[in-house]
Amino acid sequence: MESSDVELDFQRSVQAVLRELNTPNPALQRNQGMWRWSLHKKVERNPGKSSVLVRILLRELEKAESEDVRHVIVPLLLTLMCVLTKATSITEELYHRAYTFCTRLLTLPAPYSTVALDCAIRLKTEMAVPGTLYQRTVIAEQNLMSELYPYQERVFLFVDPELVSASVCSALLLEIQTAQEQQTPEACMRHVVCHALEAALGDDCHTGALNRKLQATSRRVLEYYFHAVVAAIEQVANEDNPSRLGHLERLEEIYCSLLGPATTRRRCVGDFLQDRRPSIPLPGPCITFHLWTDQEQLWKELVLFLRPRSQLRLSVDLEALDLQGLRLDWGLARVSTDSGIERDLPVGSDELPAAPSSEMERAALQRKGGIKKRVWPPDFSMPGSWDGPPGLHRRTGRPSGDGGQLPGVSRVHTARVLVLGDDRMVGRLAQAYYRLRKRETRKFCLTPRLSLQLYYIPVLAPQDPEASGKPELGELASFLGQADPWYESTVNTLCPAILKLAEMPPCLDTSRPVDPFILDVITYYVRMGTQPVYFQLYKVKIFTNLSHDPTEDIFLTELKVTIQDSKGPKEGSSPRRRGAAEGPGAELSVCYQKALLSHRPREVIVSLRATELVLKAIPAGDTEVSGFSHCTSPNAPGCSCLHVSVTEVVKSSNLAGRSFTTAANTFRTSSIQVQSQDQRRLTLWLDKDSRRTFRDVVRFEAGPCPEPCSRAQKSKMAGLNSHRQETETKVAKPNSLLMPINTFSGIIQ
Structure with a gap:
């Protein structure tokens, strides 16, 4: 294909993506997301033309900036970064142009400045040492061991078998297994070596011959060259003033030791012009598939991720944990079985360099001592200067400094927890997240070393449009789609594709390479979705007997209250006045804090007869997407607001007798207390989940869930309450x- 034809093809694909963002049409929803995916596939099939697409994307970004069309900036910028991570033929002029554009966006409000800052940091690293982003991505996602870059990531895919059909679970598991069988650790190391050498040497690198040479070498020789390339790049990337000339010389030495002298290489490069620039794929992340059947399953999987059984024994505080019946997906979770001896190569082993230079000698791995076990203090409390929510720091493409770390602790693990399902599944995730945070206040073993990132892909079973009374199970996905248009176009459209995949017959031929659309979109989401939307968790105290302690639970999206059938008075209780229980519904006493923009406390107490109450934490309309319910910053004020809908019974008298009608009333509150005043009990449903139903309730209290506190923090707060002023008590x-x-841009204002 001629260069002009390639550029025209890329231009048409980019314009199709822009049309999809500018004119969302419900009739075209089944094709949403395909344009972006097909654009990336075109680049993979023709990697030598990546610079053409980069120029087109930069031109469209600069046009959007000049015309102030901001809603297309984040999609185009993330698409640009995805191309730059894989490409090897980008000129310094294009890198500098992209970096300059990102720095100009820093003057815009969030989320544009936040995404631009993240991209600028990555671009600065790539400009200094080309190929760094690709290398670090593969090392982290594939859990390849490297002392110079020890960061590791894993994607935990959780599916509730009671909420998602068995056919969907089987189809996803089969697609994950088929894809990961084709990206072995050896293949990933070959990709890293080839990509680094091609990024440094450019047209002088004969990638086809290099790849064939690496395929013919043994595992130990391949590891030697892999670690030599990693050392060459990381040592230069960590320098304050990196030398491009010295970096090029080191990689040329590695290249010559593989294929021979540089003069021979340059003489023969014309003979292999046709296969000189094959596509070097970027392997997908390591994904483990889990059926969510245990309340503590998330915490257990994170423990095993931090401490694989084949490498470390559990610490004292974890050995007491009963892990019986815990099954690890060893087929999907890649755990290194290496001995740790990486310089131990036999004399005369095939194709080792005869006389490596001093730089390569330092890059070679040596025998290391045993892994030292760290003993944690029993009362290790959370530091007060922690930057943001514990364990939820964004990854910016380069190791973070020591300012946000605990002494002697390195946060080298990133767990990307991805849940599939509807609002009920996200409610279960909220429960697990709360338990994990509560457990961390007692032991504090995961938070210092683990960056936890949460992702959500809606999978909604088709519902009968004529069915009434069933809850809407996609409210959270609709809210995220309204808040982030790129999430709506890329992620929300996966639901029909996943259901269609489950209906297709399985392909048992694993010899052919697969080109999975669903896994590619999941990979794009977990890599580029770095901007979180923070959702308030609400705690509810449930009383079935006012003389007993309440049961506590949390909810994320909805709390629904209905009235049970009336019960007769208990023996010994005084009879209520006649007619008190007549008519539908129940007499309720409602006390709530009215939600005001001024955040001033205003308590309202009312008595009413109602048949139903619905407490929603998800805004219903487009105008409330950036309202008070959710925020993009954990420290932003006014992020908690419940929308309460009451179906009130209105009694009227006329000549025909007494009649009852219902009226819907709504109000906003930050906290609420409801108590039944007659013999009728209440039934509570949390997060639309029938498994989380509470019956025979006489009273409940709902309000924002506080951060779990350790015993030391609770005693400190108690001391403040007894000895200090009221203003200081509020601070405590x-x-x-x-x-x-996580979404791609957070909430776009």
């Missing part, structure tokens, strides 16, 4: 617990 109260779900 814990913050509300917010759960982040």
Whole structure:
């Protein structure tokens, strides 16, 4: 294909993506997301033309900036970064142009400045040492061991088998297994070596011959060259003033030791012009598939991710944990079985360099001592200067500094927890997240070393449009789609594709390479979705007997209250006045704090007869997407607001007798208390989940869930309450617990 034809093809694809963002049409929803995916596939099939697409994307970004069309900036910028991570033939002029554009966006409000800053940091690293982003992505996602870049990531895919059909679970598991069988650790190391050498040497690199040479070498020789390339790049990337000339010389030495002298290489490069620039794929992340059947399953999987059984024994505080019946997906979770001896190569082993230079000698791995076990203090409390919610720091493409770390602790693990399902599944995730945070206040073993990122892909079973009374199970996905148009176009459209995949017959031929659309979109989402939307968790105290302690639970999206059938008075109780229980519904006493923009406390107490109450934490309309219910910053004020809908019974008398009608009333509150005043009990449903039903309730209290506190923090707060002024007491109260779900841009104002 001629260069002009390639550029025209890329231009048409980019314009199709822009049309999809500018004119969303419900009739075209089944094709949404395909344009972006097909654009990336075109680049993979023709990697030598990546610079053409980069120029087109930069031109469209600069046009959007000049015309102030901001809603297309984040999609185009993330598409640009995805191309730059894989490409090897980008000129310094294009890198500098992209970096300059990102720095100009820093003057815009969030989320544009936030995304631009993240991209600028990555671009600065790539400009200094080309190929760094690709290398670090593969090392982290594939859990390849490297002392110079020890960061590791894993995607935990959780599916509730009671909410998602068995056919969907089987289809997803089969697609994950088929894709990961084709990206072995050896293949990933070959990709890293080839990509680094091609990024440094450019047209002088004969990638086809290099790849064939690496395929013919043994595992130990391949590891030697892999670690030599990693050392060459990381040592230069960590320098304050990196030398491009010295970096090029080191990689040329590695290249010559593989294919021979540089003069021979340059003489023969014309003979292999046709296969000189094959596509070097970027392997997908390591994904483990889990059926969510245990309340503590999330915490257990994170423990095993931090401490694989084949490498470390559990610490004292974890050995007491009963892990019986815990099954690890060893087929999907890649755990290194290496001995740790990486310089131990036999004399005369095939194709080792005869006389490596001093730089390569330092890059070679040596025998290391045993892994030292760290003993944690029993009362290790959370530091007060922690930057943002514990364990929820964004990854910016380069190791973070020591300012946000605990002494002697390195946060080298990133767990990307991805849940599939509807609002009920996200409610279960909120429960697990709360338990994990509460457990961390007692042991504090995961938070210092683990960056936890949460993702959500809606999978909604088709519902009968004529069916009435069933709850809407996609409210959270609709809210995220309204808040982030790129999430709506890329992620929300996966639901029909996943259901269609489940209906297709399985392909048992694993010899052919697969080109999975669903896994590619999941990979794009977990890599580029770095901007969280924080959701307030709400705690509810449930009383079935006012003389007993309440049962506590949390909810994220909805709390629904209905009236049970009336019960007769208990023996010994005084009879109520006649007619008190007549008519539908029940007499309720409602006390709530009215939600005001001024955040001034205003308590309202009312008595009414109602048949139903619905407490919603998700805004219903487009105008409330950036209202008070959710925020993009954990420290933003006014993020908690419940929307309460009451179906009130109105009694009227006329000549025909007494009649009852219903009226819907709505109000906003930050906290609420409801108590039944007659013999009729209440039934509570949390997060639309029938498994989380509470019956025979006489009273409940709902409000923002506070951050879990340790015993030391609770005693400190108690001391403040007894010895200090009221203003200081308010400062000592814990913050509300917010759960982040990652999107591409957060909430676009």
